Every structure is written in structure tokens, then in C-alpha cells.
Amino acid sequence: MSHRALRVLLGASALCLAACATTTAPPAAIDQQQAGPLWQNHQASLLAIARFNLQGRIAEHGLSGNRADLQWTQRAAHFEVRVSGPLGVGALLLSGEPNAVSIRTKDGVLQTADPSAFMRQQLGWSLPVPQLRYWVLGLPAPGSTPSLILDAHGRAAALKQDGWSVEYTEYQTVDPLELPRKIELADGTHSFRLVIDQWSGIGASAAGA
Numbered sequence: 339m340s341h342r343a344l345r346v347l348l349g350a351s352a353l354c355l356a357a358c359a360t361t362t363a364p365p366a367a368i369d370q371q372q373a374g375p376l377w378q379n380h381q382a383s384l385l386a387i388a389r390f391n392l393q394g395r396i397a398e399h400g401l402s403g404n405r406a407d408l409q410w411t412q413r414a415a416h417f418e419v420r421v422s423g424p425l426g427v428g429a430l431l432l433s434g435e436p437n438a439v440s441i442r443t444k445d446g447v448l449q450t451a452d453p454s455a456f457m458r459q460q461l462g463w464s465l466p467v468p469q470l471r472y473w474v475l476g477l478p479a480p481g482s483t484p485s486l487i488l489d490a491h492g493r494a495a496a497l498k499q500d501g502w503s504v505e506y507t508e509y510q511t512v513d514p515l516e517l518p519r520k521i522e523l524a525d526g527t528h529s530f531r532l533v534i535d536q537w538s539g540i541g542a543s544a545a546g547a
Contacts, residue, residue, distance in 0.1 A: 368490050376492020383515055384475050386542045389413050392474065394534040396421070398463065408532070412471060414544035419467065430461075436468040463528045466502060473497075473504050474534065476518050491516065501525055512537045 390412050397405035406423030421430040431442040432453055439453040443460075450456050457464035469479035476494045478484035484499035489506075493516055496505045508520035521532040 368488060368495070370488055373488040373490060373492045377488050377494075378492075380492050380516065381477065384477050387475060387540055388544045389539060389541050390475070390537060391539040392534050393536045393538075394532060396530055396532050399529040399531065410474065411539075416544075417467070417471060432467060439467070465523075465530070466500060469500055469502070473523075474518060474521065474532070476506060476509075476516075510534075510537075512540065515540070 390410075392408075392410045394408045394410075395405060396408045406421045409418075409420040409422075411418045415435045416433075417435070418431070418433040420432075423429075429444065432439055433442075434440050437451045439450050441448045441450060441453060441456055448456065453467045454464040466473075472479040478486060478494075478497055478499055482500055484497045486494060487496045489495040491509075493509060494504075494506055496503070498504070503522075503524045505522040506518050506520070507522060508518070509516045510519040511517075517534070517537055519534050521534075523530045523532065
């Protein structure tokens, strides 16, 4: 073999090795049956939560700067959700229970049993408030049957329910629980990223802060 041919061969081998070294193998599929018992324990801990506070940020994909701060307080069925920032509203406060919601905007206060429809009509986007109370915890909402995919730790990795796709891209430890930190939500028309910066006031009783 000539020196030139040898150099070409060695060069090709080096490129091949570099390509192999930088190629990431696809993640192994999670055995859903094996993760099932872990999910049952995790789900039971989440279902016991009757109150929580969270602070975070929400942004709509594809719209530069269309983001807002989010504060959520849950006490059993009663909730208060404050959205502060652009996101097409400036400031928005939703409070009440799933079938009796008060919505406060810069234009006044409205009572409604369907906050999602109001937001869709008035703001051009909406969030499924009754379901989101469960989704932010990493739980399917009661009622309709979800399509649920678990991760290796028995936590929700993704779910589809009521026309929405929910993907959990990061969790955080809030002793002794594993709770979501980053959530992607999409309904086929709009998609949002929710980042939860802080959980607090978590308990099994609706009383207390």
C-alpha cells in the first residue's frame, strides 16, 4: 500500500471513530409494566395533596416575549391563579372553584362556569384550569380517560387528555415528593411552556398556608 493510500485510510478511520464517538444512542424504551408499581406509590402521594402554592413562569411557544409570571394557590377545590405580565393580558386573576369562577382583568370582573371558554374568546388562548390543577402535580385529571406514559422512576413522562398533550421534561425534589419543574402543554393550536420555580405550602389538608 502506498503512503498516500495509507494516509487516506487512516484519515477515513479517524473520521469514522469521531462520528461514532459523538453519536448518541437513542434512549431505551421504558418498561411501563415495570414502572407501574412505582407509579401507584407516586400517584397515591400526589392524590393526598389537598393544598399547594406554586410560583413560576409561563410562555407561549412561537411568540417572542409572550410570557408571564404565574402564581397558583390551591385549597381543596378552591383555587386562585394570578397571571402577571404580557401574554396578551397584562394581568389576570382567576379564583373560585371549577364550576364557579371569578375572572378579574383590567376591564373588570366576570363570573363564569367555563373559564377556558372565556379566555379563548377574550384573549385568543386558553388554559384548561380544572385539569391544570392536577397536571401541574404530574397527575391525570379525573373524569376522562388519559393516555399516560411513565418514566423509569414511575412518574408521568407524558399524557394526553381532553384534547391536550402534556409533557414533563424536568422534575424537582420537594421533600419527600418528586414534583414537576418544566411542563410542555399543547392543544393543537397553542403550545405553552410552564416552569415552576418554587413549590410551597404542600399538605394533605386544605387548612393552613
